[in-house]
Amino acid sequence: MGRGVGWGMNLLLYGAPGSGKGTQANMLRARFGIPHIATGDMLRAEIQAGTELGRKAQPILAAGQYVSDDIMIGIIRNRLRRPDCEPGFIIDGFPRTVPQANALDTLMVELRKRFDCVIYLKVEVDELLRRLSGRLVCPQCQRTFPPGTRACTADGSELAQREDDKPEAVRPRIEIYLEKTVPVLDHYRASGLVSEIDGRGTIEEISSQVLVAVNGRSSSSPRSGEVARSAGGTGTAGGAGKKTA
Ligand code: AMP
Numbered sequence: 001m002g003r004g005v006g007w008g009m010n011l012l013l014y015g016a017p018g019s020g021k022g023t024q025a026n027m028l029r030a031r032f033g034i035p036h037i038a039t040g041d042m043l044r045a046e047i048q049a050g051t052e053l054g055r056k057a058q059p060i061l062a063a064g065q066y067v068s069d070d071i072m073i074g075i076i077r078n079r080l081r082r083p084d085c086e087p088g089f090i091i092d093g094f095p096r097t098v099p100q101a102n103a104l105d106t107l108m109v110e111l112r113k114r115f116d117c118v119i120y121l122k123v124e125v126d127e128l129l130r131r132l133s134g135r136l137v138c139p140q141c142q143r144t145f146p147p148g149t150r151a152c153t154a155d156g157s158e159l160a161q162r163e164d165d166k167p168e169a170v171r172p173r174i175e176i177y178l179e180k181t182v183p184v185l186d187h188y189r190a191s192g193l194v195s196e197i198d199g200r201g202t203i204e205e206i207s208s209q210v211l212v213a214v215n216g217r218s219s220s221s222p223r224s225g226e227v228a229r230s231a232g233g234t235g236t237a238g239g240a241g242k243k244t245a
Pocket residue numbers: 017039040041043060061064065066067068072092093094095096097100164173
């Protein structure tokens with residue numbers, strides 16, 4: 001049996017830039033009514049607002065590099081403590097390094113929460129490069145669209161190219177992902193929480209696999225006392241395949 005609004009559900013979306021995390025996170029947010037916490041969106045909002053953090057982060061994002069662990073851990077600590085996270089949350093874009101993953105473990109213990117599921121959207125590097133070069137984004141709702149799309153299908157806004165989707169930043173983003181973020185997957189595989197999903201196919205096909213994974217985890221999760229609203233489960237990690245990100 002799956003869960004609906006009102007049940008605690010803490011989800012982590014893991015995958016390379018361009019793997020479709022944002023799209024699936026939007027689907028999960030609408031389905032379960034829990035916040036979508038996207039660290040990239042949070043940084044872009046800081047840049048747009050011209051805050052001190054935004055001014056520091058702007059050249060780092062434009063170059064496809066990572067903002068420091070200290071800053072990112074601080075951001076996620078503040079965000080997960082907000083009351084809207086009480087019924088659950090979907091994290092997208094964090095942790096991107098092993099120190100961030102360790103800090104998140106500590107924070108989850110402090111918050112007396114556990115992840116129900118880590119969804120790994122697996123997409124090959126060639127496909128990521130193809131998707132990122134030329135994709136368009138809605139500046140209002142951050143949904144992404146393939147090249148040639150005229151306007152956001154959700155709110156009609158004019159689409160733009162993200163600065164870090166320009167060719168000079170795409171390759172560094174993939175390279176830093178392979179170097180710093182791929183090891184994070186092993187961190188979660190060890191916990192048995194990873195559901196590996198083939199990130200090719202239509203959005204609807206992938207969404208239905210994501211929902212099967214999430215509902216499967218939530219129904220098989222042991223629940224008890226303090227962590228009843230957000231208990232973790234056991235399960236298997238996906239197998240190895242071709243070089244993917
Ligand atoms: P995203 O929208 O998730 O692709 O993130 C856009 C950019 O924000 C990344 O390329 C990084 O420069 C920065 N960023 C987002 N999340 C993190 C993180 N957890 N650690 C370091 N940098 C991050």
